Amino acid sequence: MKKQIRPAVKAYLLRGAFYLVLLLGVSAIPFVLAQRNVTNRDTAKPTSSLRAVPQLTSGRLGAHIMLAPPLSRAPQTALYDQYNNAGEDVTVSATFTDFPTSNADLADDFVVPAGQTWNVQSIDADGVYFNGPGPAIDWNVFFYADNAGFPGAQVYSATHQPVQRGGSSFTLNLATPAVLTAGTYWVEIQANMTYGTQGEWGWSNRTVTSYNPAVWRNPGGGLGAGCLSWSRRGAICSIDPSEPDQMYRLNGTTNRPQLGNISTRAFVQTGDNVMIGGFIVQGTTPKRVIIRAIGPELSQYGVPNPMADPTLELHDGTGALIASNDNWQTTIIGGIITQDQVQDIINSGHAPGDPSESAIIANLPAGNYTAIVHGVNNTTGVALVEVYDLH
Known part of the structure; x- marks a missing residue:
């Protein structure tokens, strides 16, 4: 026999259910807001209260607009550039006065070309404070020689340095330049912090790899990742493998004289x-260059009506087409292009920031050359053509 629920009891149950739903709705609001707050690239706060101990990473920050800092003024030029292909996470690279076992090192590699000596005078790094507002007490910069694809002997150090910050860009000016001859090196940027009052600083991850993937270590083991010595951040330490650099x-x-950036917009x-952009190669030996056609990236700099899908052609002095590209x-x-160039473009440090942009790497003997940019399917818009000297 079916049991009947008295009307008064039924009304009580309905009211109780309504209050429960209401409470769940109210309690969900702070959680949603906290999740949305982490998309702020200046200071990411994954939770509304400070976590008890430092964390490996900020957690997913979400898509963001990354404005690369302007190139340094002469006589400085951009010696090497990985300010592109931004990921959605950052990885901690910091020391902590109150949690020394959580001190973490993060490094990435680059190559000084044969025949060159670099005087590194400043470093730009993209990153955010998380689990706290910052700012860091001061900063460390280290350069290491390469040892079989990992950092080896330390060849330069500048500790307790000031920083200049603009949004998510952190610039460290080195009082004494790092002098680097030809070879492979690793660079580390590290914040010195007190976790309880300042939180952490994370270095922005990158979705493509140039040379070797980034490496990370936590010698004191306080972060629980198990990487007490230099290990691949993504593949071994399992810190955001999808964004390896x-x-x-x-x-x-x-x-040596270097073509920093000849461009036409x-x-x-x-x-x-x-x-149409023309340039001349002089000398007795071929010049290795990268030519780029940039469109979608221009929108982040406030350029109106950027070209959505630029294509690139390279012609020699006779007008003959010698190379072309649509989507780098x-x-x-x-x-003159006889093999896949994607990895070479990435390794050059000048890979376009959008997959629909175009690039060509070429070894060009002395002569006159012309780069021609047009839109796919006769589309129009503002575009930038650039030439970089890779020697």
Whole structure:
């Protein structure tokens, strides 16, 4: 026999259910807001209260607009540039006065080309404070020689340095330049902090790899990742394997004249009104250069109507087409391009920041050359053509 619920009891149960739903709705609001707050790239706060101990990473920060800092003024030039392909996470690289076993080191590698000596005078690194407001007490910079794909002997150190901050960009000016001859090196940027009042600093991860993936270590073991010595941050330490590198730029001078950045920006139309950029290679030996056609990236700098999908052609002095590209992550074989160039473009430090942009690496003998930019399917918009000297 079916049991009947008295109306008064039923009403009580309905009211109770309503209050429960209401309470759940109210309690969900702070959680949602906290999750949304972590998309702030200046100071990420994954939780509303400070965690008891330092963490490996900020957790997912979400998509963000990353504005690369302007290039250093002459005589400094960008010696090496990985300020592109921003990921969504940061990884801690800091010391802690109150949690020394949580001290963590993070480093990424680069190459000084043969025949060059670099005087590194400043470093730009993208990052955020998380689990606290910052700022750091001061900063450390270390350079290491390469040892079989990992940091080896330390060749330079500058500890307790000040920093200049602009949004998520942190610039360290070195009072004594780091002088680096040809070879492979690793750079580490590390914040000195008190966790209880300042939180942590994380170095922004990058979605593509140049040379070797970044490495990380926590010698005291306080962060629980098990990487007490240098190990691959993503593959071994399991800290965001999908974003294996770090975002940074090295600035300074070199012993050899270097084409820093010759560029032309224009509104690209159709037919005869495409963008044409000419340049001349001089000397007795071929010059290795990267030519880029940039469009979508321009929107983050406030440029209106950027070209959505620029394509690039390279012509020699006779007008003959010798190379072309549409989307730098897909190589077009033909002319002077005989093999896939994607990894070479990444390793150059000048990979475009958007997959729909174009790039060509070429070894060019002395002569006149022309780069032509136009839009896919006769689209129009503002584009930038650039040439960098890779020697």
